[in-house]
Amino acid sequence: MNPDAPTNQPTQQPKKEHFIWDLVKFTVGALVIVFIIRTFIAQPFIVSGLSMYPTFNNADYLIIDELSYHFSAPQRGDVLVFRHTADPANPNDPINATSPSDFYIKRIIGLPGEKIVSANGIITVYPNASSTVGTALDEPYIESDHASFDSWTVTLGPAEYWMMGDNRNESSDSRVWGPLDRSYFIGRPILRLFPFTALGLLPGKSNQ
Numbered sequence: 001m002n003p004d005a006p007t008n009q010p011t012q013q014p015k016k017e018h019f020i021w022d023l024v025k026f027t028v029g030a031l032v033i034v035f036i037i038r039t040f041i042a043q044p045f046i047v048s049g050l051s052m053y054p055t056f057n058n059a060d061y062l063i064i065d066e067l068s069y070h071f072s073a074p075q076r077g078d079v080l081v082f083r084h085t086a087d088p089a090n091p092n093d094p095i096n097a098t099s100p101s102d103f104y105i106k107r108i109i110g111l112p113g114e115k116i117v118s119a120n121g122i123i124t125v126y127p128n129a130s131s132t133v134g135t136a137l138d139e140p141y142i143e144s145d146h147a148s149f150d151s152w153t154v155t156l157g158p159a160e161y162w163m164m165g166d167n168r169n170e171s172s173d174s175r176v177w178g179p180l181d182r183s184y185f186i187g188r189p190i191l192r193l194f195p196f197t198a199l200g201l202l203p204g205k206s207n208q
Helices: 015-041
Strands: 042-046 061-065 079-083 103-110 115-119 122-126 152-155 160-164 185-194
Touching: 042 185, 079 160, 103 122
Parallel strands: none
Antiparallel strands: 042 061, 061 185, 079 103, 079 185, 103 160, 115 122, 115 152
16 A cells, blocks of 8 residues: 555544534524514513503513414403504594504403493493493402593494503503504513513413
């Protein structure tokens, strides 16, 4: 055997190049996973204001489940995060003063097709516009200091929801800007991460 003859053994890449390439692949893969989770599954949300007090306080840090409502219908009592576009025909709509990309958090009070009546601080739900037999809502999430006694009646369309804040006197909600179409839904809070003293799953859940 000639010791000077060339060999057919492959040359190995330097370990440094292997490490850099593996790091690039890991970083790209992680970014893709984060993008998919943030876009289609879950995203963080920070509560701004006191419209949902005492259920949620200002600066509460929530994780929003964006997936569940693709497989199940929203229920009365669910807390919902949504993006609501201002109505240009309504100059009094407070959402006109904000960005259409802003997010809001309220509770579902009325479901599609129902008639909702508020009188003397009590909200009564009727199955449809012609029904005369309704059910008064028990709303344990409202403290007496945050109740409202306004009177109104509304009948919802086939894809409309009536949204209200738990702090009724401090909430701009469907009483101001009308029913919310389901197309604006983002998702429901599935986890509260902050404050740590209120850490928990499905914060604010109260099905009627």
